[in-house]
Amino acid sequence: MNYAGIDIGSRTIEVVVINQSGDIIESRQSDTTFDPISESIKLLDGIEYERILATGYGRTLFEIAHDNLDNDAKIMTVTEIKAHARGAQAFFPDVSTILDIGGQDSKAIAINGKGRVKKFEMNDRCAAGTGKFLEIMAKTLGFTVESFGREALEAKNALTINSMCTVFAESEVTSLIAKGAVPREIALGLHVSVMKRAVAMLNRVRMPVKNLRDLKEAISTQKASDDQKERCAQKERCAQKERDTHNERATQEKRGQEGKTDNHGENIVFTGGVANNPCMIKLISEKLGCEILVPENPQMVGALGAALLAGEQ
Numbered sequence: 001m002n003y004a005g006i007d008i009g010s011r012t013i014e015v016v017v018i019n020q021s022g023d024i025i026e027s028r029q030s031d032t033t034f035d036p037i038s039e040s041i042k043l044l045d046g047i048e049y050e051r052i053l054a055t056g057y058g059r060t061l062f063e064i065a066h067d068n069l070d071n072d073a074k075i076m077t078v079t080e081i082k083a084h085a086r087g088a089q090a091f092f093p094d095v096s097t098i099l100d101i102g103g104q105d106s107k108a109i110a111i112n113g114k115g116r117v118k119k120f121e122m123n124d125r126c127a128a129g130t131g132k133f134l135e136i137m138a139k140t141l142g143f144t145v146e147s148f149g150r151e152a153l154e155a156k157n158a159l160t161i162n163s164m165c166t167v168f169a170e171s172e173v174t175s176l177i178a179k180g181a182v183p184r185e186i187a188l189g190l191h192v193s194v195m196k197r198a199v200a201m202l203n204r205v206r207m208p209v210k211n212l213r214d215l216k217e218a219i220s221t222q223k224a225s226d227d228q229k230e231r232c233a234q235k236e237r238c239a240q241k242e243r244d245t246h247n248e249r250a251t252q253e254k255r256g257q258e259g260k261t262d263n264h265g266e267n268i269v270f271t272g273g274v275a276n277n278p279c280m281i282k283l284i285s286e287k288l289g290c291e292i293l294v295p296e297n298p299q300m301v302g303a304l305g306a307a308l309l310a311g312e313q
Contacts, residue, residue, distance in 0.1 A: 001050045003050065003311040004016070004047060004073075005017075005083070006054050011032055011131065011132075011273065013039055014028070015040075016300055020311065022090075024304065027303070037058065037065045051310045053078050053310035057080075059077040063076075076313065078306055080100070081117055081122070084098055084100050086306075087301035087305025088301055092267055095293070097109065098111070098270075101130060101194075101280075104127055104132050106123045106201065108122075121205050123197075132166070134274065136166055152184060153282065154184050155184035157185050161173070161190055173190070195283040198280075267293060268288065268290065269294070269295070276298060
């Protein structure tokens, strides 16, 4: 018995098929085009499956179209949040936080040890900080999307980009080019802007430090005495001092040993098309001071998660 997952995104469509053991037996990908539903049906041609789970922005339309096909397979839908959480955990079982940057939206997701979503942030109202933003900026600078990150890494300095609005940023980039600015330095500045937006989302969902647990429980319990609260606060102050010392030592060790990082007990997984950009990986890793985990094909994570959930339901 096979199960399929399909992720219908704004830029690309991915399909993953797994067997009962959860092994991937087939995967496919294509551009979304102007008719994503027809493209999705073409992508599934010749694939046999008992159940399919659709995710992505086109999942609802696909569900309606699939019901009209001569196919006895069961069709269901799942949110991108749950699909990416499940897919990321399949690649990295110890994942705690996921950053997904796709063509026209970005998401930060915190999950627990069982892979369940605890908190998430999502930007789907504009293209700022997404793959579309980087695509437009690359074209403006004369780079291909595939080479944009590599070119940015060659820059000696990053120029400051004041606007994250795609329209205004494009105008600002054009103005910098006219003034003779180095394209690679503009490119690096654009990547830094996207990195800051992504890290801000991650920081809003990242898991709380375990040493805060006792303090939070005491504060949330109405019957906690003042003495209990003071003891918890004192414990947290001591724990904070230890964390500060640890972080300072880790930073020094990182500077002295190339490639050595401290992820503070977190495993952050980067998915989506922008996870193929080496400059974004490097900038986010340096900003957070930890290694960023990237699957072999980060664009397949949502479809894999959907396929696994189809098999588990």
